[in-house]
Amino acid sequence: MSVSLETEIPGTGSIPTALRPPRDQTSVPEEHLLNSANAGFLIHRVGQLKNEFRDEGLEFSSELVELINSKQAGYISIFHFEELFGTHNRLHWLLHLKRPDDYARMLDMVDHNDTWRDVSQRNRLPRKGGGNWERMFVEGSMSETIICPQHGLSAHDDTDHDEDHEHAGDTFQPAALHQTTLPPERLLNSVNSALTVHRTFRVPYALREEARVFAFEWCGYVNQALEGRMTAFLYEEMWGRQDTLHLLLHATSLDSYHRLLDMERNDRGLRALRDSQRLPEAAGGAVWHSTLIEGSQRDTLWVPVHRSAKAEGTAP
Template sequence: MTAAETGDSTGGTGAAVPPAGHQTVLAPEHILHSGNSGMIVERTAQVRGEFHSESREFARELAEYINTRQQGVASVFVYEETFGTKDLVHWLIHLNSMDDYETLVRMGSQDEGYRGLFGKARIDESKGGGGWARMFVDGTLRESVLLPQFWGMYGTAVDGTLERQSTVFQEAGTTVALPPARHQTSQPDDLLLHSANAGIVIHRTAQIMYDFRSEARQFAREAAEAINDNLAGEATVLLYEDAFGPMDRIHWLIHLRSLGTYQRLLQLHVQNESVRDIFFRERAPEKGAGGTWARMFAQGSFEDVALTPHHWGLYATRLPSAR
């Protein structure tokens, strides 16, 4: 367990939260994350309060088993809600493609080590004993599938040219590879923030009005890239589509260097006139005059969840050696 893993990655000041990449022994170049993966499965589960620590040990052990056994296929990281529901654990499962999800499914029947993680006794007899299932509230395990957004996706339009420049349009044959979200931004690699190196990840969701399916996606990408252009090295915003949930629900992952960076976002939207224009500009006048971006989304559908990468001892949980 490194100094970074105990939350002390700043030479003893304890000022920085270690990013999720510190959860694995894999080198950064072998990690899949929100910038280079072709699919993200977000899994959430509500922990029972009495199993505060045991649940995190299980969550991390499960994630790292997949990381080390499925290198190049899947990378899994664990996060906690920063301000939302306490003891609601999030796993972000990053995969190269949907095809690779089948590899994880096969682990459940063919990998005895993986199966053993679920059969292991994890709760002390003083608490009644038992395995992982006792740690979580029944019925709270949920999954959402996020696919990196690309122009023309789900029958939407841009300008007739951008749609034809995507690799999905240009690929021939039966093998389809979705372009990772990293292709949405011109930020250089050394400044790109993603789910493995960000201090905080804000997951924003919104429901698009069907009549503005194309225009809303253009706005979503424009708003994201405005932040990327102005706050490179401090923030990276990437856009995803909901694959199997509500139709036309979109997801932004807003990767911040630290929680304090959020104040820079607020400042940007006050001071930068070109950024402000994105939000006040009239859009889709052919569908009715006087409308901005706001009419493109269902009222009340915007929701933000801030995620802190888990590290040992977070929220007064015990360290893995303290058993």
Template sequence: MAMTDIIERPVLAETDETGVPAQAPTAFNTSNSGFVIHRSGQIRHEFRREGREFALELAGFLNKPLAGKATIVVFEELFGQQDRVHWVQHFKNPNDYHVILDLVDHDKTFKDITERDRLAEGGGGNWERMFTEGTFSERVIVPQHGVGDHDDDDDDPTYFADPASHQTTVPEGELLHTGNAGITIMRTAHCKYEFRDEARQFAYEWANHINNTLRGSVSAFLFEETFGRQDRIHWTLHFKTLNDYLKLVELGKDETYKQILGARRVALAKGGGSWEKTFVDGTIQDLVLSPLRSGTTASGF
């Protein structure tokens, strides 16, 4: 199984009622969604296999009724917390979350997935025993608005926010994202309140340069947190392979890249300074994710 074949994609009939080949519904990801819910939970080590299979089965089931509205992709941490899984839920609009709520209340298959005995040899139980108490958390992020230079005529009112693909001129077919990348890094940073605009402008320019310079190997999108921490921004960095991270490191030799990093972002009247002055010290953090695959673990044991 390829690294990107990590969820059961929605399936349609091969042809519609007229005999014309049916068009598959859009699979959503970080490049084309308007609202993203990032949910994570810690699996107990003794149930690491069962917990992973539950995470994949649940996402695979939900993606069918969500087809055309949302797509859920499952990840695990690489070089991070062992046995922590991440469901990244990509929506056009948060109103479509009602599909999941309806399934929770009324669907027999959902009830079977979440309640049947998955731990017959381990004392019985389902997900509630597989995961460590109190470790489930959610974060909502949306594509950063007010950046990029896309045509307003392209705006789709069915989206909560313009998708991140509007932040770059790279064609959508060439972008890497949560649906096709081998490695995804979630990088977060807390902007200083007084320099919130300057920090976002730097964040956009940095990501845009990566998209243009490392086209086909790395893609970067800018998001901001919603219903959470004020002025915390998120870059989603998508790499074709782990080796492509070295290409990002090598950008340090690029003159344009150096100019972006060295440009004055803070007015002299406020003390001057480059991007370093626009973020709260110690708040830039990376979370490295790899697609969760059935029967394997990123740790190797």
């Protein structure tokens, strides 16, 4: 999809800011990359860079992203982001796999690939006491969360997924692109979008089904209303905290995100969806806010990390 990635940061007057999508982080062609729409198993990794080592840390991360993408094309794709209006120097990596057993390919590369050894062990801090990534990140700040596309809520899931494995790329769970009726070329994802909002929230066990249905319908409404500007996908945390749901909202610009916020306040259709009764009166008549645990919803706005022109070896 061809979209304009030029936007204007609110409060900066007429200063234009180009938001380059994550696909520019790698030399691998986009058609060979896994993304949030076609992957069946995603790993979200977070790490806190020390201020002193920001430049070296971003260089290390950029080299790692290119190495993994080029060596594992078709099996593993990874992109890195940092928070906008969040915690300074907090990096986010999103790894995309078809199936969890593909992770073994990366472990094998860690043990046997000379380029990996150079990237991860080279002295990157010769004037700052020496060392590599292990000195650049705050101790204990690295964490990983596994999320998989939510399934069982769309018409696609009424069919036998086993029969569809060959056509769906043999994914661990049905890929998120099956959550919408929009054609793949009209979807934004973690490869072609300028911004990503990571929304997380927890739901009460008693309303876990109603919460998933509401989140699925909410995504469907947003995808139709903001087609070409924002795409929302729903995921569930695996081997982590029970009944924690994740949304990845991929947007072309900050303006698209503000459009979503305005819709949540003023759009009649979205308001009707939010006000629709999720349980019969006899069961309490719950609406959407009853399906979320109070205070658990959190939005984090990610922007793709890109090396400077100097670091990339191009003219500034």
